[in-house]
Amino acid sequence: MPRTMGKKKKKKKKLVKRVKKKKAKSDSSSATPAKRKKEPAKTTAAKPEPEKRSRRASKPQGKATAESMAKAQREISVSEFFTKNRHLLGFDSPRRALLTTVKEAVDNSLDACEEAGILPDLLVELQAMKAENRYTVIVEDNGPGIVKTQIPNIFGKLLYGSKFHRLRQSRGQQGIGISAAGMYGQLTTGNAVRITSRTGRKRAAHYFEVRLNTAKNKPDTNDREVEWDKDHGTRVEIDMEAEYRRGMRSVDEYLKQTAVSNPHVHIVYKDPGGNETVYERGTKELPHETKEIKPHPYGVELGLLLKMLQDSKERTLTSFLKHEFSRVGDRVAKEICDTAKLSPRGRPSRIAKSEVESLHAAINKVKILAPPTNCIAAIGEETLLAGLKKEVKADFYVSTTRSPSVYRGNPFVVEAALAYGREGDTMEVTETGKIVARKKASAADTELLGAGDETIKLVRYANRVPLQFQAGGCAITKAVTGVNWRSYGLQQPRGALPVGPMVLIVHIASVWVPFTSESKEAIASYPEIIKELKLAIQECGRKLGTHIRKGRRIATEHQKRSYIEKYLPHIGIGLQEILGLSDKVRDKDVEILRGVLERSRKI
Ligand SMILES: Nc1ncnc2c1ncn2[C@@H]1O[C@H](COP(=O)(O)OP(=O)(O)O)[C@@H](O)[C@H]1O
Ligand SMILES: [Mg+2]
Numbered sequence: 346m347p348r349t350m351g352k353k354k355k356k357k358k359k360l361v362k363r364v365k366k367k368k369a370k371s372d373s374s375s376a377t378p379a380k381r382k383k384e385p386a387k388t389t390a391a392k393p394e395p396e397k398r399s400r401r402a403s404k405p406q407g408k409a410t411a412e413s414m415a416k417a418q419r420e421i422s423v424s425e426f427f428t429k430n431r432h433l434l435g436f437d438s439p440r441r442a443l444l445t446t447v448k449e450a451v452d453n454s455l456d457a458c459e460e461a462g463i464l465p466d467l468l469v470e471l472q473a474m475k476a477e478n479r480y481t482v483i484v485e486d487n488g489p490g491i492v493k494t495q496i497p498n499i500f501g502k503l504l505y506g507s508k509f510h511r512l513r514q515s516r517g518q519q520g521i522g523i524s525a526a527g528m529y530g531q532l533t534t535g536n537a538v539r540i541t542s543r544t545g546r547k548r549a550a551h552y553f554e555v556r557l558n559t560a561k562n563k564p565d566t567n568d569r570e571v572e573w574d575k576d577h578g579t580r581v582e583i584d585m586e587a588e589y590r591r592g593m594r595s596v597d598e599y600l601k602q603t604a605v606s607n608p609h610v611h612i613v614y615k616d617p618g619g620n621e622t623v624y625e626r627g628t629k630e631l632p633h634e635t636k637e638i639k640p641h642p643y644g645v646e647l648g649l650l651l652k653m654l655q656d657s658k659e660r661t662l663t664s665f666l667k668h669e670f671s672r673v674g675d676r677v678a679k680e681i682c683d684t685a686k687l688s689p690r691g692r693p694s695r696i697a698k699s700e701v702e703s704l705h706a707a708i709n710k711v712k713i714l715a716p717p718t719n720c721i722a723a724i725g726e727e728t729l730l731a732g733l734k735k736e737v738k739a740d741f742y743v744s745t746t747r748s749p750s751v752y753r754g755n756p757f758v759v760e761a762a763l764a765y766g767r768e769g770d771t772m773e774v775t776e777t778g779k780i781v782a783r784k785k786a787s788a789a790d791t792e793l794l795g796a797g798d799e800t801i802k803l804v805r806y807a808n809r810v811p812l813q814f815q816a817g818g819c820a821i822t823k824a825v826t827g828v829n830w831r832s833y834g835l836q837q838p839r840g841a842l843p844v845g846p847m848v849l850i851v852h853i854a855s856v857w858v859p860f861t862s863e864s865k866e867a868i869a870s871y872p873e874i875i876k877e878l879k880l881a882i883q884e885c886g887r888k889l890g891t892h893i894r895k896g897r898r899i900a901t902e903h904q905k906r907s908y909i910e911k912y913l914p915h916i917g918i919g920l921q922e923i924l925g926l927s928d929k930v931r932d933k934d935v936e937i938l939r940g941v942l943e944r945s946r947k948i
Contacts, residue, residue: 424559435864443587449522454486461489470615485580490544501564512856513637533586541580602811605732639671641716644754665693718749737793740766752873757855761881771896778943800842806852819867824878833890
């Protein structure tokens with residue numbers, strides 16, 4: 346049986362193959378485009394014939410040639426690029442655009458004030474314009490002001506700033522913040538950005554209207570002197586299409602979080618409804634001044650090294666290494682030159698490409714001290730706690746600041762703080778061993794903690810700036826979800842944030858924060874950064890674990906004691922009957938018994 350069946354099957358297979366071949370020949374319309382070209386007439390009768398022929402006859406018409414492509418090839422200005430890709434800068438929706446604009450202006454004001462050693466006094470105002478969905482964003486500071494000749498470029502040219510070419514901790518770094526906000530405003534309303542600035546009491550204030558010419562990435566401006574009651578400072582006004590909403594990821598939340606991480610700042614905030622919120626200064630101390638540092642040799646990539654060599658004015662390779670990098674002295678410079686087999690006296694600009702490669706390899710072989718860390722200003726454990734306590738009333742607080750570490754040659758510091766549980770959630774044991782309940786906090790004071798059965802609230806900061814978008818792609822979120830919170834007594838769904846009434850603050854400060862995009866919302870996951878983040882979070886987590894376990898022990902003990910409390914009066918009555926005690930003695934004995942019990946039961 347099986348044999349005959351096999352033969353029949355084979356025959357059938359051959360037949361099927363033949364039929365399939367025939368079908369394929371006749372049904373060439375379903376074949377690849379190349380095949381279709383060979384046999385067009387048979388199957389595509391419905392399509393007009395002449396067009397087909399012309400396509401075959403001459404050189405493909407409408408197809409590009411190198412020459413025709415050359416006509417279309419031209420420079421793309423950065424502003425044209427970012428007009429098309431405004432999502433990269435954080436302007437993808439009217440709601441986010443509003444927040445990004447406020448953020449860029451506030452960041453600049455705070456950076457400028459701190460650099461000038463001035464305690465920041467800010468006004469942030471959102472005014473609804475007549476047209477629907479349009480707002481005027483106003484940010485005013487008491488900073489050093491901006492020199493008149495610089496205003497057009499700062500507000501009317503992308504990629505223009507003072508912070509890109511240096512390694513120093515600041516909120517802005519790429520020189521694309523405020524000009525991009527102005528460009529967005531101009532695109533959506535047609536209105537110019539308005540700037541008032543004054544650099545000192547003896548100098549006049551200037552008022553500018555700046556427009557950005559996107560094709561050329563150049564500013565068009567007009568200006569005049571004005572009267573201004575401020576001695577120094579800057580006021581920026583941008584009209585823009587926007588959407589104002591409260592709650593998560595709003596301007597309100599951003600300012601509140603900024604007040605937590607910057608207790609030295611005073612902010613008056615007027616929302617579109619005319620409500621005024623004042624964030625008072627918690628301290629009169631400015632963050633300690635940070636130093637600008639040279640790049641660390643371990644962090645430079647080959648291309649950058651080549652450019653640095655070409656641009657250098659140093660005369661010898663040794664002096665180049667010593668002066669352009671941090672942590673390179675005579676001994677290290679010599680060791681690098683020896684390892685690379687290059688003359689220490691060679692001219693940096695004359696070093697050939699092949700030699701740069703061996704220099705680059707040598708740098709990474711030689712042992713060099715980690716970069717200095719005085720260039721970083723962490724918020725600090727105490728300030729962080731004070732900021733957190735100011736904004737949320739909780740049962741338990743803890744904070745930690747790690748010692749500095751290095752990624753790609755850039756120093757950075759990670760700190761974490763958390764507030765857990767509603768005030769009064771955990772009972773207290775008094776000195777005499779009594780268990781007492783604490784006063785409960787009002788709901789308004791604990792709003793930030795969220796409900797106990799929701800995931801915790803994670804607040805991310807980079808160089809003191811709250812990050813509100815792209816949480817999923819951020820190294821901080823990855824580190825928090827990567828920690829085992831169950832061992833600290835919290836529930837945690839697999840691969841997610843833990844669950845509980847908790848606010849967790851994580852801050853990373855660095856001379857160069859590695860953001861994943863120009864909108865500066867998420868931090869790249871360098872292994873060194875993830876490691877430090879986890880260590881900081883775990884340090885806080887362990888202390889939280891101790892608190893939660895202790896709270897549970899007290900609660901269990903309280904329950905057991907309540908049983909005893911219930912029966913103590915009956916024991917008293919029993920004793921009174923047996924021993925014939927007076928009521929007074931009975932009550933006294935019950936009290937003694939209670940005291941013994943409280944003292945002797947260990948918690
Ligand atoms: N309010 C301000 N006060 C003083 N200087 C400012 C102010 N706003 C912006 N600047 C200057 O303009 C530059 C460009 O700002 P911006 O486009 O936001 O880029 P970035 O902050 O990344 O450098 C800043 O580097 C700073 O020197
Ligand atoms: Mg900026």
